[in-house]
Amino acid sequence: MKVMKKSHACVRLEKDGQTLVLDPGVFSEEDAAVGADAILVTHEHPDHFDEERLRAALEANPAVEIWTLESVAEQISAAFPGRVHTVGHGDTFTAAGFDVQVHGEWHAEIHPDVPPMTNVGYLIDGGKVFHPGDALTVPDRAVETLMLPVMPPWSKISEVIDYVREVKPQRAFDIHDALLTDLARPIYDGTLAALVSAEHLRLASGESTAL
Numbered sequence: 001m002k003v004m005k006k007s008h009a010c011v012r013l014e015k016d017g018q019t020l021v022l023d024p025g026v027f028s029e030e031d032a033a034v035g036a037d038a039i040l041v042t043h044e045h046p047d048h049f050d051e052e053r054l055r056a057a058l059e060a061n062p063a064v065e066i067w068t069l070e071s072v073a074e075q076i077s078a079a080f081p082g083r084v085h086t087v088g089h090g091d092t093f094t095a096a097g098f099d100v101q102v103h104g105e106w107h108a109e110i111h112p113d114v115p116p117m118t119n120v121g122y123l124i125d126g127g128k129v130f131h132p133g134d135a136l137t138v139p140d141r142a143v144e145t146l147m148l149p150v151m152p153p154w155s156k157i158s159e160v161i162d163y164v165r166e167v168k169p170q171r172a173f174d175i176h177d178a179l180l181t182d183l184a185r186p187i188y189d190g191t192l193a194a195l196v197s198a199e200h201l202r203l204a205s206g207e208s209t210a211l
Contacts, residue, residue, distance in 0.1 A: 005203035008178040033057035038095035041068035042133025104137035149176035
């Protein structure tokens with residue numbers, strides 16, 4: 001499997017000639033989802049879900065389908081009839097040749113005064129990769145590669161550290177990092193390196209590596 005980072009929270013996974021794209025949002029490149037064989041969306045915030053980026057991918061390939069939770073599906077199913085599948089915690093399915101399990105139900109708390117929002121995470125190929133979306137969900141099985149929300153506005157670095165410790169992945173790649181400046185990156189890198197045992201890695205947008 002090859003993983004390619006796109007800007008912010010978007011990730012592309014490639015295996016056996018097929019491509020699975022997760023969370024192409026407004027902070028990601030306009031063509032972040034183009035070339036996908038299937039797309040997963042964790043929740044409805046625009047930095048994870050953007051209809052224009054989805055439309056570009058679906059128009060480029062009439063066979064592309066989307067799997068997402070109800071709050072997103074109800075916004076786009078009419079525009080893409082028969083191509084949007086609604087999923088929730090505990091569901092399993094196959095998309096573009098990848099085995100997917102759905103974990104979690106809720107977005108991390110932004111503030112007690114902000115109404116709760118739904119969110120799902122996707123565990124790929126039995127734990128090879130886990131993308132939690134905007135939550136600190138801990139799957140009920142081992143995770144090899146954690147896509148780590150390193151600097152979302154709803155968390156602080158102590159929560160990021162504790163999340164990695166609880167999931168216990170072999171490695172963690174930064175996502176949700178559009179707000180993290182180059183000046184701050186060494187602070188995050190050094191703190192995580194000192195306090196978690198998992199290998200902490202970063203891919204620049206467009207950069208890829210084999211898992």
